[in-house]
Amino acid sequence: xxxxxxxxxxxxxxxxxxGGSGADGATAWALTGGSEEAFRQSFDSWNxxxxxxxxxxxxxxxxxxxEKIRTAIGSGNAPTLxxxxxxxxxADYVExxxxxxxxxxxxxxxxxxxxxxxxxxxxxxxxxxxxNNQSQPVLMYYNNDVLDAAGTxxxxxxxxxxxxxxxxxxxGIDAPIALAGQSVWPExxxxxxxxxxxxxxxxxxRVVAGEAGAWTHPDMVTAAGMITELVDAGGFxxxxxxxxxxxxxDQALVYTGKSGMILQGSWIYxxxxxxxxxxxxxxxxxxxxFPQVDGGAGDPxxxxxxxxxxxxxxxxxxxxxxxxxxxxxxxxxxxDEHIDSLLSIGAVPPVIGLEDRIAEAExxxxxxxxxxxxxxxxxxxxxxxxxxxSDQAQELLNNLSQxxxxxxxxxxxxxxxxxxx
Amino acid sequence: MxxxxxxxxxxxxxxxxxxxxxxxxxxxPALIIFGVFAIVPLFGVVALSFVDWDGLGSLSWAGxxxxxxxxxxxxxxxxLWLTIKLTVLCVLFQAPVSLLLGVFLAGRxxxxxxxxxxxxxPLLFSSAAVAITFTALLDPNFGVxxxxxxxWLSQNWLGDPELALYVVVFVIGWSFIPFHTLIYQAGTRQIxxxxxxxxxxxxxxxxxxFFRITLPMLKYTxxxxxxxxxxxxxxYFDLIFVLTGxxxxxxxxxxxxxxxxxxxxxxxxGKASVLAVVxxxxxxxxxxxxxxxxxxxxxxxxxxxx
Numbered sequence: 001x002x003x004x005x006x007x008x009x010x011x012x013x014x015x016x017x018x019g020g021s022g023a024d025g026a027t028a029w030a031l032t033g034g035s036e037e038a039f040r041q042s043f044d045s046w047n048x049x050x051x052x053x054x055x056x057x058x059x060x061x062x063x064x065x066x067e068k069i070r071t072a073i074g075s076g077n078a079p080t081l082x083x084x085x086x087x088x089x090x091a092d093y094v095e096x097x098x099x100x101x102x103x104x105x106x107x108x109x110x111x112x113x114x115x116x117x118x119x120x121x122x123x124x125x126x127x128x129x130x131x132n133n134q135s136q137p138v139l140m141y142y143n144n145d146v147l148d149a150a151g152t153x154x155x156x157x158x159x160x161x162x163x164x165x166x167x168x169x170x171x172g173i174d175a176p177i178a179l180a181g182q183s184v185w186p187e188x189x190x191x192x193x194x195x196x197x198x199x200x201x202x203x204x205x206r207v208v209a210g211e212a213g214a215w216t217h218p219d220m221v222t223a224a225g226m227i228t229e230l231v232d233a234g235g236f237x238x239x240x241x242x243x244x245x246x247x248x249x250d251q252a253l254v255y256t257g258k259s260g261m262i263l264q265g266s267w268i269y270x271x272x273x274x275x276x277x278x279x280x281x282x283x284x285x286x287x288x289x290f291p292q293v294d295g296g297a298g299d300p301x302x303x304x305x306x307x308x309x310x311x312x313x314x315x316x317x318x319x320x321x322x323x324x325x326x327x328x329x330x331x332x333x334x335x336d337e338h339i340d341s342l343l344s345i346g347a348v349p350p351v352i353g354l355e356d357r358i359a360e361a362e363x364x365x366x367x368x369x370x371x372x373x374x375x376x377x378x379x380x381x382x383x384x385x386x387x388x389x390s391d392q393a394q395e396l397l398n399n400l401s402q403x404x405x406x407x408x409x410x411x412x413x414x415x416x417x418x419x420x421x
Numbered sequence: 422m423x424x425x426x427x428x429x430x431x432x433x434x435x436x437x438x439x440x441x442x443x444x445x446x447x448x449x450p451a452l453i454i455f456g457v458f459a460i461v462p463l464f465g466v467v468a469l470s471f472v473d474w475d476g477l478g479s480l481s482w483a484g485x486x487x488x489x490x491x492x493x494x495x496x497x498x499x500x501l502w503l504t505i506k507l508t509v510l511c512v513l514f515q516a517p518v519s520l521l522l523g524v525f526l527a528g529r530x531x532x533x534x535x536x537x538x539x540x541x542x543p544l545l546f547s548s549a550a551v552a553i554t555f556t557a558l559l560d561p562n563f564g565v566x567x568x569x570x571x572x573w574l575s576q577n578w579l580g581d582p583e584l585a586l587y588v589v590v591f592v593i594g595w596s597f598i599p600f601h602t603l604i605y606q607a608g609t610r611q612i613x614x615x616x617x618x619x620x621x622x623x624x625x626x627x628x629x630x631f632f633r634i635t636l637p638m639l640k641y642t643x644x645x646x647x648x649x650x651x652x653x654x655x656x657y658f659d660l661i662f663v664l665t666g667x668x669x670x671x672x673x674x675x676x677x678x679x680x681x682x683x684x685x686x687x688x689x690x691g692k693a694s695v696l697a698v699v700x701x702x703x704x705x706x707x708x709x710x711x712x713x714x715x716x717x718x719x720x721x722x723x724x725x726x727x
Contacts, residue, residue: 067685070476070477070688071476073477074476074477074478092475092477092478093477095478096477096478098477175562181580181669182579182580182665182666182668182669183666184666184668238577239561239562239575239576239577239580240580241577241579241580241581241668241669242559242560242561242577242578242579242580242581243560243561243562243580244556244560247557249560249562249563252562252563253562258562390686390687390688391687391688391689393687394682394683394686394687395687398496398670398671401668401669401670402670402671405582405669405670407582407670
């Protein structure tokens, strides 16, 4: 039965291609989970309206995708629409001529996107990638019940944070701040925010630019020193290095009251709703921006995280496929239907002027804060491990975990990182 | 082919002649598969170790740069040292335990079949599942320590650089001891009963029977099992990858893991290939060495008259 239906469709699909040169139609690879449902809906409705420019989408798990896409692009088998995180990987693609310049073809779309997010897909003033899903800023979550019990409150500044840690510790909380140290990447959020608050965007931009001594700059050393300070103060407890983020063991510490706070991406909020509905509905869960650092150069509105995921168009495919892909990008990405499907799964697309629509959505409080943080950010720093080349990123994760473990101090961390530039 | 056929037919005619070996052609399927999937890629890896390649751009000749870089890299040296340590610890832990269990299970007393089945279970689980389960069990906040209300179990098992390697050795042992137990059990059952009867008549107790009969008679079983353990630990990857990912810090970043992370996370294919070549060389050297030292390559039978 299924074959009987599919076969004529396939035949019709082939017949529709002009020229019949055997060139394949447009393909897209994206990730499972997260905004997968929004992608599916978007492609389905595009394909329904554009039978001559159909896009075939495939979905992969995160880690598997990251390895597969590189091999595929390197060997000339890339999908037409390449899903990515921008940053250094995109710069690599551009340098090797693997992706198309989208500056003109997607000008209309880019105009509607929040500037701090659109900037991430731009290299040397040319657009090579356009955002395709929600913004994922990193923010602080607090368990108000735990903070109240210790007689402390949501910290506004770094010093507040340190005294909140003390208060929680003396109230019998072993790990005042939950941290999934075994996964290492959550540690990256701490150093990113601290460097941002202490030295502003320049602190890390120097690293991205590959300037000699970028890591041993006094601002970086200060930020790394603050990590050691917080670890030594027992901010993360003694056993953070055994905690894994994959299964959400870090946020579980917060909603079970074993920890008072956590620094994590906006993507963990839906899990709070599922796993601790009473805490959320009772107002026990608070969230807000990362604390400020007194005397720091960074704008307090600046944020860290994933501005969004991005589509790039492969330079390898047939002209026909590339045309279909760019047409899809300029017409269908962030159209009304796409925005609705994103909002319905609690994802906030980085599009200008969404305030009213978000206010009507479920969990409007959280989504509005999320949206405003992205809208008002003077700088949206892409996750460090995506922003720098992968060999440097690996060294960074490696050295950072040793910094958190206390195996090396701030100076050793910074000089070890300088050696990678 | 013709020679083999001739020898075979002659052997068939004359039974008292030295029995002909099996036709060399029987090795062909294995050789072809081994050649295509092991030897050819091996040459590819050796070639890759002399170039710079990030998996994306074009290859560029690097000479011996990758080799000197790997030799001077503290992470890779630490990885080599950890691999040696892991191998030694694994053998020291697994060999005695599986020997004792194997000998115990070779007996024919009551409940042994049941126990043997229970001990065998871990071998049926996939490494990834074992690793994920142990990560959850060893979680200091929500793990087995909390469930049983036993504080001494709520350690920072996988987060303490001093402890993590031993935990890894334990989990590897947990998964592989059943396999080696099986080998020892089979080996022990091959030992002729008469030897024990004779020993008992000479007044040997159980301990003395174990040390004077069982152990010497298991010599080649010990060699086989130890070689498998050693080479297995040298190349052990999946369980550690899922259990710790090489962490905390570099505390469990053994050579195979270092190779993978260098190749598929840092995309430094040249240096990863160097590590792969080192791994192959060390593995071959160790298994050859073990065979040479223990004389297992002669492999003549221990039983009289056969």
